[in-house]
Amino acid sequence: MMEKIKNSRGVGKRSLGRKIFIVCNTIFLLLCSFTFLAPYINILAKSFNAAGDTMLGGVTFYPREFTWENYDVVLKDPNIGQSAIISLLRVIFGSLFSLFLQYSVAYVLLRKGLPGRSVIVMFFTIPMFISGGLIAEYIIYAKLNLYNNFLVYILPHSFSFYNMVIIRTYLMGIPESLLESARLDGAGEITILFKIMLPLSMPIVATILLWCAVAHWNDWARTLYFIDNEDLYTLQYRLLLAKKDVQELEKMIQNALESGRPLGTIEGDVSGESIQAAQTIITTVPIVLTYPFFQRYFVSGVTMGSVKE
Template identity: 40%
Template sequence: MRLSLGDKIMQRTIYILLTLLALLMLYPFWNALVISFNLGSDTALGGVTLLPRAFTLENYYIVFQDHRLLNSFLITILRTLSGTALSVFFTALLAYGMSKKTLLFRKQYMVFFMITMFFSGGLIPSYLLVRSLGMLDTFWVLIIPGIISVWNMIVIRTFFNALPEGLEESAKIDGCSNYGIFFRIVIPVSGPVLATIALFTAVGYWNDWFTGAIYITKDELLPIQTLLRQVMNSNIMTQIGSSNAIALDHMNRNRTITTKSLTMATMMIATIPIILTYPFLQKYFVKGVMIGSLKE
C-alpha cells in the first residue's frame, strides 16, 4: 500500500523519536561499561563518554581479586537457578488448582490471594516470622519468602483456562490422574507462559538486594547485589584492601584505580549475566505475556 506524504513524515518522525528514546535509555549503561574499561585516574579528569580514552583491564583484575565478589556471584547464580525453578513449579501448581471451576471455595481462595498481593504484613512482622522459622543467615531465606507470586499465578491460571478442555478430558478417559495431566499434558504445552514467568522471576531474584540486606549478616551468604550496594555506600578501597592484600598492593603501586572505576566494573559483572539471558527467552516473551494476559 502506497503511503501519502503525511504518513511517510509521521512514520519517519516516530522512528526517529523511538531511536532517540532507545539511545537515551541505553547511554547510561554504555557509559558505565566504558568507564569500567578506562583508567580510573583518567576517568577522574572527565570527558569519558562513548569510548574508553585509556583502555585497561585493571579495574576487572582488582575486582576479581576480591574473593567476596566471586562467592557472592556464586550465591546469586545458585539462588537465581534454584529459586526460579521452585517458584515456577509451585506457582504453576497453584495456578493449575485455581483454574479448576470445581475447586471448593475457589472464589474465597482468590480473594485471600488478592489481599496478600496488595497488602503485606510489614517488615517487622516478616522479620519476626523469618526469625521464628530459623531461616536467618541461611541460603533458603533468599528463596522461600518470595517463592509464590500472586500476579504470576494469575497470568499462568489465565493461560491454563485458555487450554482446550478436550486435552484433559481425553487424558481422564485414558485413566490419567490430575498430577499426570499436570506434568504430562499441561506443563509441556505451557512453554511460552512458563518461560516468560521464569524470566520475570529470574530477574527478580538476580536484582534483589533487600532480602540479603535484611536477613543476612554473614559475608559468605550475601548476594552480589547486596554486596554491590555495600560497596557503593562505603569505601571500596578499604573493603578490597582488607580482604585481599595482593589487590591492595597492586592499587598502591599503580595509583590508576579509583572508587568510581571499580564500582562500575563491579556493576557490570553483576548486570551483564542477567542481560544475556534475554535473547534466549525473547521468542517466548511476547507470546507468553499476550496469551496469559488477554485470553480468558
C-alpha cells in the same frame, strides 16, 4: 498487518508538514535512544579504562587507556565469586520454587467443581491487598529461623497471584478431553500434571521462569533486610555496598584534606570508579546481553495482564 495499515495511511499524500514531523520525530527518538544507552556505555568505557586515568575524569564513551585490569581485580576477588554463586543459586531455586507454587495452584483451580474452590481463591487473593509490612515480616521471619538463612531468598513472596492467573489462562487452552481420556486410562493427577500439562505448557513455563529469574537476579533489598552474613551476599548487594563505599571514600578524602593527611594512605582501601564500573558491568551483563532475545516474553506478559478482561 500493522505495516499495511501504516502505509495505507502514510503513502500518497505526504505533505511538507508531515515530512518535517517525520524528520523531527526520528531525531527525537534517536536522542531518546542515546539517552537510554549513554549511562551504560559510559560505565562500559570506564570499566575498560585504566583506574588511575579514570580518576582524572572526562571519560565519555570509549576507554582512553584500554586495560583488562579492572575486570581482573573484580573477578579475582573471592567475595565476588562467592556472591556470584549465591546469586546463581537464588535465581535457579527461587525461580523454580515460584513456578512450582504458581503452576500447582493454577492447575488445581482449573477444576471448576472442586469443593471449597472459592475459599481457595480468596485465600490466595487476600495477601495481594493486605500485608504485614516490613517490620512484621522481619519479626516473624526471624522467629521462623529465616534470618541469615539462604531460604529467605526463596520462600517469601514466592507466590504471585498475577502470575498464577496468567498460567491458568494458558492452561485453559489445553483441551479438557485430553485430561479426561488420561484419567480414564487410569493416570493419577500428579502423572497428568507432569506428563501431560507441563510438556504442553512449556511456552508459559519459560515465560514465568524468565520473569522470576530477572526479579531474583536484580533484587538486593532482601539481603539488606534479612542477611547479615557476608557469605550469603548476592552480587547486586555487593554492588550496592560498593556504591555506598564511594561516599565513604569521599568522606575519608574530605576528612583527610581537612586534617592535612596525605591522600595516599587511604586510597588503597576503597576501590576506585573503574573497578566499580567493572563490577556494575559484570553484575548486569548476563541480563543486558540476553534481554533483547527474551524481552518478547516480558512484553507478552504485560499485554496479557492488561487485556485480561
